[in-house]
Amino acid sequence: MDTTYLRQYNQPQKVSVIIPIYNIKPEFVEKCLDSVIRQTLEDIEILIVDDGSSNGILEKCLKFYNNDKRVSIITQKNQGVSTARNNGVSLSTGKWITFVDADDWIDINMLEILYKRGEDTNSEIVICNSFKEINAKSTQINIFPVDIELMNPNQKEELMLKTIISKHKTFSYNSEIVSAGATWAKLYNRKFWLENDLSYDKNLVRSQDSILNIYAFQIASKISFVSKSLYHYRYNELSAVNKYRKDALHSYELAISRFEEFANKFNKNKVYDEAIKIRKTIYFLHSITLDQFHKDNNLNLKYKIESIRVNREKNIFSDIFTNIDYSNYSFGVRVFLFLIKIKSYYIAYYIYKFTDYFRRYIRYKS
Numbered sequence: 001m002d003t004t005y006l007r008q009y010n011q012p013q014k015v016s017v018i019i020p021i022y023n024i025k026p027e028f029v030e031k032c033l034d035s036v037i038r039q040t041l042e043d044i045e046i047l048i049v050d051d052g053s054s055n056g057i058l059e060k061c062l063k064f065y066n067n068d069k070r071v072s073i074i075t076q077k078n079q080g081v082s083t084a085r086n087n088g089v090s091l092s093t094g095k096w097i098t099f100v101d102a103d104d105w106i107d108i109n110m111l112e113i114l115y116k117r118g119e120d121t122n123s124e125i126v127i128c129n130s131f132k133e134i135n136a137k138s139t140q141i142n143i144f145p146v147d148i149e150l151m152n153p154n155q156k157e158e159l160m161l162k163t164i165i166s167k168h169k170t171f172s173y174n175s176e177i178v179s180a181g182a183t184w185a186k187l188y189n190r191k192f193w194l195e196n197d198l199s200y201d202k203n204l205v206r207s208q209d210s211i212l213n214i215y216a217f218q219i220a221s222k223i224s225f226v227s228k229s230l231y232h233y234r235y236n237e238l239s240a241v242n243k244y245r246k247d248a249l250h251s252y253e254l255a256i257s258r259f260e261e262f263a264n265k266f267n268k269n270k271v272y273d274e275a276i277k278i279r280k281t282i283y284f285l286h287s288i289t290l291d292q293f294h295k296d297n298n299l300n301l302k303y304k305i306e307s308i309r310v311n312r313e314k315n316i317f318s319d320i321f322t323n324i325d326y327s328n329y330s331f332g333v334r335v336f337l338f339l340i341k342i343k344s345y346y347i348a349y350y351i352y353k354f355t356d357y358f359r360r361y362i363r364y365k366s
Contacts (some may be wrong), residue, residue: 005065005073005222007045009093012302015041015111016094019086021102024050026060028103028234032281033064035105037071042110046071047088052078055216066182082208086274089193097190099183102132105257110230114187121150123224125216127159130185130231132177140229141179144172148225156223163214164275165261167328181210185231204258205251206283211258218266248290248296249311252283256316278328281320284311285336293352305345312340 017036019201021029036046048061050073058075065071074087089097096118098107110128118126132139143162148155158171158233163181165172179185188198196219200208263272291297292304311317321341326334332355339348 005062005075006091007069007072009045013045014115015096015098015187016045016047016088016098018047018049018088018092018097018228019102020049020051020081020088020099021053021057021061022078022081022084023053023055024057024102026057029057029060031105032100032102033061035108036100036303037064037068038108039106039111040109041115044070044111045092045094047074047085047092048072048314049074049088051076051081051084056246075137079351080202080205081309082202082204086199086202089190089199092190095190096187096317097193098187100231101233103236104184105232105234106261107230107232111187113226113228113230117169117224118187118189118228121224123150123220123222124189124220125223126187126226127180127223128185128226128287129229130179130182130233131229133234137340138232141176141233142173142227142229143175144225147227149203151223151225155225156217156220159223160214160217161271161275163210163217164272164279167329168271168275168278170271178210179233180192181207181213182233183209183212184233186213188216201258204254207252207255207258211255214259214262218262245310246291249284249287249314252287253314253316256280256283277320280317281324281329281337282333284317284320285333285340287311289352293349293356294348295356301346301349308340308345309343312343 010302019032019036020086043136046068050058050061058073061073065073068264071135072091074091076087081105085099098111098114098123114128116128117123127143129143130141132141143159144155144226159180161168161171162175164178166176166178198212198216200212204211231298256276256279262268288308292308299305312321324337324341326337329337336348336352339345341349
């Protein structure tokens with residue numbers, strides 16, 4: 001880890017903002033950093049962790065470093081976002097820490113609002129709602145629709161379940177995406193983080209943030225929630241999470257095993273079993289879209305179908321095709337799931353290809 005561009009402070013800052021970057025578009029990084037630098041809460045440090053970028057983005061970051069004494073830059077060889085975040089935390093000095101993805105941005109008063117709530121309630125974690133940004137369309141994402149000064153045990157259990165799934169019949173409020181598990185739109189007390197040895201699992205490629213948060217939420221005794229949407233999550237089809245990945249299912253298997261370990265360790269009830277089964281189903285179907293059905297997979301179709309068949313028979317996924325509650329899924333997922341269940345792989349392939357092409361066409365036209 002090269003810390004040549006690390007600032008020194010006479011006293012700890014109020015909030016450390018950790019921003020991992022890796023080959024992000026310059027205009028995305030600029031919007032992100034502008035939104036952080038312009039915060040109404042000025043006593044912050046901004047830790048940019050460059051995970052071995054090769055597109056020259058470091059030069060863009062150096063301009064911010066030279067113009068604002070609150071900006072530090074940490075460079076490392078490409079080791080993944082988990083290591084980048086962990087290194088950022090290890091070098092942070094703030095009383096509170098937060099994470100911002102380099103292609104996202106935050107409202108000008110986000111840190112001030114979350115910091116004040118954390119100080120007023122003596123919380124260990126403060127969370128806010130967010131927006132999902134697709135092109136010029138902004139959609140509000142609510143974990144809960146109202147402010148919660150301090151979560152009660154039932155609200156905390158719902159929050160933990162929402163790191164696994166976004167909707168369930170037992171929830172007081174259903175969300176659109178699993179934003180409760182996301183790294184962003186959260187403020188963590190740094191002392192709480194360090195005393196409980198929290199860190200991102202560098203062995204996980206998927207859901208490392210959800211795994212960290214479900215443990216953090218379990219351990220925390222005081223969690224506060226701000227209903228305002230203050231964080232802007234940019235959905236990007238070309239991001240790393242949507243790129244072709246050979247044997248994508250393996251990374252999801254590791255994530256599932258971590259969720260199951262958590263449920264067993266804390267003796268969670270059957271709702272967690274149901275939630276993990278739903279997440280397991282989504283992971284299985286998503287792995288197909290990232291591997292066998294992905295446009296960049298140039299293997300023979302017959303080989304792709306055989307690969308799906310083999311994965312379907314794995315023990316870890318054997319239960320997802322029994323007693324399926326289709327009400328837990330959107331219409332598109334229900335169709336996809338049903339076709340895989342009855343082993344109509346070729347039909348599933350061609351339907352997916354058609355709908356994917358149509359979706360891209362509509363998005364291009366709009």
